[in-house]
Amino acid sequence: MIAEASDRIIRIGLDDTDHPESGCTTASFDDLLRSIEDQVVGFRLIERRLVRLWPFAVRRTRGNGALSAIIQIPENQRNSFNSVCNEWFEGLLRETAKFPPSPVRAAPVLLTSEGQLPEEWYWDTVRGHVELEPRLQEINSLSCIIRSGDECWGAVGASAAMAWQPTEDSTWELISWRDDSMIGKQRIVSSKVVSLMEREHSETFMNRDPTADRGLIAPRTPCPVLYGIRGATEASVEAAHLWLQFRSDVEHSPRWAAHRTNQLSDDHVRGVSLGTVITLPLETKGAHSHIAAYCGGLRADLVAFSEGGPVNRLLRRLLPGDRIAWVGLTAPDGSVHLERLALVDCVPRVVARPICCGRTMRSAGAGQTLRCQFCRREAERTWVSRGIDLRALDLIGNWSEPHPSNRRHLAKPLELDAPNL
Known part of the structure; x- marks a missing residue:
């Protein structure tokens, strides 16, 4: 679908909404996109993205992921779009204020832009520490709209997620969320079912650890996520999700979404x-x-x-x-x-002296040869060695x-x- 001349392409980024024991940025972002879809006439979602960032980031929680999306709206809906974002973000701030005390409290930021952000923002953030103030100055220089509370640490991750430019090798992850009544209860997604899923859907991968006979798609935390399926294409993860949801031995998921990701990319390292x-x-x-x-x-x-x-x-x-x-x-x-x-x-690797008559040969004395204690055969003073096993x-x-x-x-x-x- 090609945008009309009066349409606007807008990039949205969100980060730092969760807490080690509460919240979930993926679920929050889904709530936002659904609110926009419900209230902005002519809204079209082009793509969702889940972007993992520097694993040593001080403020990271769990997988240290930030969310972004590219959307399209009519020009005459810009005010409506901004109103929805403002109202939704105010509600998010009220929710994060209720989180349990923590050394690093949530500092969410919702960032929107009508232009592509510099790709180096992504590379800087996936490969090292980024200071907040310089990044904020860069964001403001591009006339992006920043919504935040008293602190705005989420601006670093949100801007990096928006700046990421996928390649043809980018992977996908479909995230399904639980019904609110199920949050905190044990998830019903067995390792056996995950194994069958990967067998049936060959373009999915890294969803199970065969060495431990353990499925990897369901988190162990009390967050709203039921599971996340990784695969090579959007179609492959959607097909695998629908296959799971048609089974009677898998927990029902009321909502889900596929995200293009930088997972399995090695973007955080610098080669061999x-x-x-x-x-x-x-x-x-x-x-x-x-x-x-x-x-x-x-x-x-x-x-x-x-x-x-x-x-x-x-x-x-x-x-x-x-x-x-x-x-x-x-x-x-x-x-x-x-x-x-x-x-x-x-x-x-030195292993031993040479063997003769089934036994190790021994030294005949200082400066002398080796000698077999049984047949008296002599040999040079050497050690038997081999490569690493x-x-x-x-x-x-x-x-x-x-x-x-x-x-x-x-x-x-x-x-x-x-x-x-």
Whole structure:
């Protein structure tokens, strides 16, 4: 559908509406769009977007996602649109004021613009910390409308979500919400049903962790979300949702919506690094493991958390001199939190002295050869060595990654892209 000359294309962004124990930005945004649809004549929703941002953001809650949408309205409905947004946001502020006390209280912002925002706003926000005041100055310079309370931290995420420009590889997530009477009760979406769903709908992915026989689509918090289905296309996630909703063993969802997302994109990291291990692994409290490597003449301190599973196990087998590749996220303390790790080449692992007559050969004395204690055969003083044993490490090619339950929303799975080394 092509916009009429008198129509306006408007971008909307929302963030920082929730609390660790209350609220849900996706549900709030759905409420807003439904209010606009009900009250603005000629409204058309072009696309919803769910954008994940920098995982180390201080004010993040749960998946650290912000919402945006592109809509179309007639020119003569602009005042009506603004009135709906104002009224809805005032109600949101009243709701967030009721949230339980928290060190970081909700500071929601609803942002609207009739122009495309600079794409670098997205890249800055998905790859690092963004200060509020400079971003607010940039937003105001573009004549965007900002609705906020006393604090407006949500402007950072809302503007980043609006500035994101999807690619042909962007994924989709359909979010379904629960009936209000069901919130707080156990969700009825079994791992078996999720497994059947992925089998029936092959373009859906990352909805289940087969290593733990656990479905990943239903959150464990008392929020309004029933489940979120991830897939390659809008049609694939909608078909999977309808398939679930026709089943008698899945909780009914009264409303749902599909969002284009930056999930599984690796936008938060800066590509593959290559280096040489220079220290032995160090294990710290909680079974987290650390190692140092040289990369391009600089030292990199690498961290593999116990939840990283295969990544942690591979790191603990490394020795100085091993050549490795990694993809990771640089933390505020400068360390690199590994999301994928690969062994490129390894130094020999000493196993034992040579074997003769079923037993290890022994030294015949200082400076002398090795000798078999049974047949008296002699051999040079050597050690038997071999490469690292990579069995039982759950590698894809040379690469290791955490099991699905422990990956970030933004991390690209090896099954979608395992770099060649």
